[in-house]
Amino acid sequence: MTTLTQDQKDAFWRDGVLVVEDAVTAEQLQALRETFEGWVEESRAHTSDYGETLDGRPRFDLQPGHNAETPGLRRVQSPEEVSDVYLDIMRNARTVDICAELIGPAIRFHHGKVNSKLPGTATEVKWHQDFPFEPMTNDDMITALLFIDDVTLENGPLEVVPGTHKGPIHSHWHDGVFTGAVSDDVMVPHRDNIIKCTGKAGSVCLMHANLLHGSAPNLSDGPRTLYIATYYAEDAIELSPNHLPSKYMHEVVRGEASGRVRCSTYEMQIPEKPTDTSFFAQQAQAAMG
DSSP: OOOSOHHHHHHHHHHSEEEESOSSOHHHHHHHHHHHHHHHHHHTTOSSOBOOOTTSSOSEEEOTTOOSSSOOEEEEEOGGGTOHHHHHHHHHSHHHHHHHHHHOSSEEEEEEEEEEEOTTOOOOEEEEOSGGGSOBSSOOEEEEEEESSOBOSSSOOEEEOTTGGGSOOOOOEETTEEOSSOOHHHHGGGGGGOEEEOBOTTOEEEEETTOOEEEOOOOSSSOEEEEEEEEEETTOOBSSOOSSOOTTTTOEEESOOOSOOOOOOOOOOOOOOOSSSSHHHHHHHHHHO
């Protein structure tokens, strides 16, 4: 079933980004929200990152300054592994059909996470591209950011530079350190072209893995929570270890396995897999250095 218009498809390939409303039902959205709210309540009892992912890192990532009164749960790694609600969305939401229309018909799941900016926390995401964290034999790869809350200009929306997915893959290494961010010089010519991706809860922002993007802190009194799932063309193969491995990585979620590999031409430095809970720590350590 076709879910995108031709104009929407053209806009995605022109800009590298597209916001689509009603990517989940009202019932699915409520279930996602209630599940995350439960995790936030659970986090109040912890003073440091906790839980465990497939590769032994903590699953629940706490913002510096987190406490029981002002919880700062900023990321949940691979929520599909610990929640049937998130697993069902990863496999069956309208988002998956949309991604299959753009880079399919056969697509695989790469990884998933919840990123949240709770009120009173200062989570900021520096400018970067996703592909340098997860190189594949081809770059037909989409980061799908599902809005669990309304995303407004005040609560730290995704900021992107349209069209940069067609440009170079920038280094995220600086002075021998994988910073998880591009250099300030990269952003100088793009400052006047930045747009903010807002929308109502239940919308999805589809972003090409090569698109330059970042986000500012949440300055509102409400949360801004996203469920982020990355999908890629079935005929692509990873060229470095998955930075967020789960038991569901590489699952074919639409179409069938072809037994083939497709390659595109590019070059880049191999990423460094995080040893901390998430790449937030990589960016913060680089800033301190």
